[in-house]
Amino acid sequence: MNNKIWIDLDNSPHVPFFKPIMEELSKKGFQVVLTARDCSQTCALADRNEFRYERIGRHFGKNKLAKVFGLLVRALQLVPFALKEKPALAVSHGSRAQVATSTLLGIPSVMIFDYEFVQLVKPTWVILPEIVPAEAIEFDKRRIFKYPGIKEDVYVPIFSPDPVIFRELRIDPKDLIITIRPPATEAHYFNPASEVLFNAVIDHFGRMDGVRMILLPRNRNQEVSIRAKWPEFSSKGRIIIPDHVVDGLNLIWHSDFVISGGGTMNREAAALGVPVYSIFRGTIGAVDKYLAGNGKLILLESPEDIEEKVSLVKRVPSTEAGIRSNRTLDSIVETITSIIIGERKKG
Secondary structure (H helix, E strand, O other), rough: OEEEEEEEEOOOOHHHHHHHHHHHHHHOOOOOEEEEEEEEOHHHHHHHHHOOOOOEEEEEOOOHHHOOOOHHHHHHHHHHHHHHHHEEEEEEEHHHHHHHHHHHHHHOEEEEOOOOOOOOOOOEEEEOOOOOHHHOOOOOOHHEEEEEEOHHHHHHHHHHOOOOHHHHHHOOOOOEEEEEEEEOOOOOOOOOHHHHHHHHHHHHHHOOOOOEEEEEEEEEEHHHHHHOOOOOHHHHOOOEEEOOOOOOHHHOOOOOEEOOOOOOHHHHHHHHHOEEEEEOOOOOHHHHHHHHHOOOOOEEOOOOHHHHHHOOOOOHHHHHHHHOHHHHHHHHHHHHHHHHHHHHHHO
């Protein structure tokens, strides 16, 4: 009886997301095998969490043709791993390469995603947040599963704050601490307006005394560009770029607010109850609309919004982080379990 599930970590947010899912699947008797793409901090985070995985493929940059070529190359690179492991089911959060490999080899695949405007490669099943309407994607409605809450609710409930982050980054808790994630300039959904807002954010807060901007670049090129553009802010310690992978949730929790050009960090902050401002200027998905409508996320749409909408106040964290509920995790694990059991019966 094949109980093997193949999970592909395609980007850095997938490491914390799949960690509790893997643990629950293992408890249920499934064997989980892992691959990881060398993209952003994916492999570094996997190493930090002591995952056993096979590093396969890399990011091919922002050129659309290069992206298509990179997808095909990585899909082929994944073939030997899939043939060796012979998984009963392939699972990812948006890994198009894994879906392509699985389709080629006849492996049933599950793609979890929470942004309905993603460029979808057709898996066997998809799993979406309940907030995202099924009509928003072109897919067989009989093969769509839903889960309550948002993706970040899978792992935020198990988070425990640790003030070691202040010593780790050599920052004073009395300063105004802003965690900032630049836009994903190499992503297919990138809108240059996001970069305009990012530049305005750095210029605005970089001139303020007592402000520490903890920047989390997406790659080495972005880090070099930031340091070259704002050398004075870096030398004065107003821009701090960690020289190692840090616990993102812990950094968010100890920040006064977050400004991000990407979805995951925005939603992590919202799930933790930390004030968060989005500079993402692509098409806004249902999850972000839901969070914005409930006052958990503020959308910045122009440089003027930075001064008018951002509240410069020290945050007093509550005694508990997150919502201590595992219903989102339980729902996703139960869905994956039911799919693999259904596949087993068909076989």
